[in-house]
Amino acid sequence: MTEELHDVRLTVNGSAYEIRVPARRLLSDALRHDLGLTGTHVGCEHGVCGACTILVDGSPTRSCLMFAVSAVDHEITTVEGLANPDGSLGAVQQAFVECHGLQCGFCTPGFLTTITAGLRENPTPTHEEARDMIAGNLCRCTGYQNIVKAVERAAEIGAGG
Amino acid sequence: MKPAPFDYRRPGTLAEAVAALAGEPNAKVLAGGQSLVPLLSMRLAAPAMLVDINGLPGLDTISVEEGGVRVGALARHAAVLASPDVRRVQPLVSLALANVAHATIRNRGTTVGSLVHADAAAEMPVVLSLLGGSVDVEGPAGRRTIPADELFVGPLESSVHHDEIAVSAFFPALADGAGVAFEEIARRHGDYALVGAAALVDGDEVSVGYLSVSDVPTVVDLSGVPIDEMGEAALERLEPAEDIHATAAYRAQLVRVLTTRVVRSAYDHAEGRA
Numbered sequence A: 001m002t003e004e005l006h007d008v009r010l011t012v013n014g015s016a017y018e019i020r021v022p023a024r025r026l027l028s029d030a031l032r033h034d035l036g037l038t039g040t041h042v043g044c045e046h047g048v049c050g051a052c053t054i055l056v057d058g059s060p061t062r063s064c065l066m067f068a069v070s071a072v073d074h075e076i077t078t079v080e081g082l083a084n085p086d087g088s089l090g091a092v093q094q095a096f097v098e099c100h101g102l103q104c105g106f107c108t109p110g111f112l113t114t115i116t117a118g119l120r121e122n123p124t125p126t127h128e129e130a131r132d133m134i135a136g137n138l139c140r141c142t143g144y145q146n147i148v149k150a151v152e153r154a155a156e157i158g159a160g161g
Numbered sequence B: 001m002k003p004a005p006f007d008y009r010r011p012g013t014l015a016e017a018v019a020a021l022a023g024e025p026n027a028k029v030l031a032g033g034q035s036l037v038p039l040l041s042m043r044l045a046a047p048a049m050l051v052d053i054n055g056l057p058g059l060d061t062i063s064v065e066e067g068g069v070r071v072g073a074l075a076r077h078a079a080v081l082a083s084p085d086v087r088r089v090q091p092l093v094s095l096a097l098a099n100v101a102h103a104t105i106r107n108r109g110t111t112v113g114s115l116v117h118a119d120a121a122a123e124m125p126v127v128l129s130l131l132g133g134s135v136d137v138e139g140p141a142g143r144r145t146i147p148a149d150e151l152f153v154g155p156l157e158s159s160v161h162h163d164e165i166a167v168s169a170f171f172p173a174l175a176d177g178a179g180v181a182f183e184e185i186a187r188r189h190g191d192y193a194l195v196g197a198a199a200l201v202d203g204d205e206v207s208v209g210y211l212s213v214s215d216v217p218t219v220v221d222l223s224g225v226p227i228d229e230m231g232e233a234a235l236e237r238l239e240p241a242e243d244i245h246a247t248a249a250y251r252a253q254l255v256r257v258l259t260t261r262v263v264r265s266a267y268d269h270a271e272g273r274a
Helices: A027-034 A091-099 A108-121 A127-133 A145-158 B014-022 B036-041 B077-082 B084-089 B091-097 B111-117 B123-131 B227-235 B248-273
Strands: A005-012 A015-022 A053-056 A059-062 A075-077 B007-009 B027-030 B049-052 B062-065 B068-072 B134-139 B142-147 B152-154 B165-172 B179-185 B195-202 B205-211 B218-221
Touching: A005 A027, A015 A027, A053 A108, A059 A108, A091 A108, A091 A145, A108 A127, A108 A145, A127 A145, B007 B014, B014 B027, B014 B049, B014 B134, B014 B165, B062 B084, B068 B084, B068 B111, B077 B091, B077 B111, B084 B091, B091 B123, B091 B179, B091 B195, B111 B123, B111 B134, B111 B165, B123 B165, B123 B179, B123 B195, B123 B205, B123 B218, B179 B248, B195 B248, B205 B227, B205 B248, B227 B248
Parallel strands: A005 A075, B007 B049, B027 B049
Antiparallel strands: A005 A015, A053 A059, A053 A075, B062 B068, B068 B165, B134 B142, B134 B165, B179 B195, B195 B205, B205 B218
16 A cells, blocks of 8 residues: 655754655654654653653653644754754753763653753752652663752753852 | 554544544544554554544633533643643642643643543543543534543443544532542552542542542442441442552552542542632
């Protein structure tokens, strides 16, 4: 059977992209394979691990649980869109460097997007709120302690520290 | 882990969406997709067509009506959870929603979608059952209202016909003097509950709804039972099952513990509102 292809216009990190994909193309695969934005990582592919988390209109969303055809009309932000306009690291990225918030780095893009949105909503999280912010993302290396520290450090950087 | 091919429709009106469903018996509605897409990716489901309702106007509303609050089919869990109206009119909805998966899933998943997915391990079907709410569906013959006690017919099975689309859910308001509470035990924060319980108390009337205990959300009337015996009384109406997550005996023990806890908490809530 020849699979029907759909013309899809995606807005990712402020740029418009036109792709032609089957309806079953997961948004995570469209970002990686069709757009070449391989910063978004694919772990479990059923919404549990959080590695593929992107921002849809600013809200963290699992890109493996959306179809590319369904992502029209939305502003998408991937980890590639988190750097500052001058190319330097964004606040959350910088905090991960300073706090040693990653080891193998596979889960990191999902944490960075999730925390970026979380700090926009709550710029001064308590320790408990920082833990809660990352509760939906799995990391098998760090034991999470340094990621929690990175959330708190990113909040400091965001506040001008 | 890739879905099988399917035809895709993204209608602009509800009438077109209903017509698309009517023309393909093996079609599924796609709203938030947070339960459906994993089923497709694992190929536990392979519908011939998906009818994506995300482009339909006017379905993302949350509105206070006489006697309760109505949630549209495209209202995301996160929006319902954040709604002060919902929290004021029927706080049990907010209490339960905070236990639905993780915030990231709640950003995309819809409350109405969770209801008609009819998972007995999910929070919102139990809440709708306990409160005696309903779901409105639109089909070729027009609109009809399905009361909660006729909605959930089996595991992942609702009484919504294949050519009908759930357009909204109605949660009755909490009566003056009544109280509600929600408790669940999960291995990890955000996981499906091993057992969960929602309570509604109003004077001497006590009812508790259970999730992850039976094949369908189950509500038990515990009015007149001494509070310490309520868990045992509830178990006479429940059949806790064993699966890879918990033994039947462990689930029964959780029912005993959670029943007392959730009923006490609901009475505290009622007292706090008085």
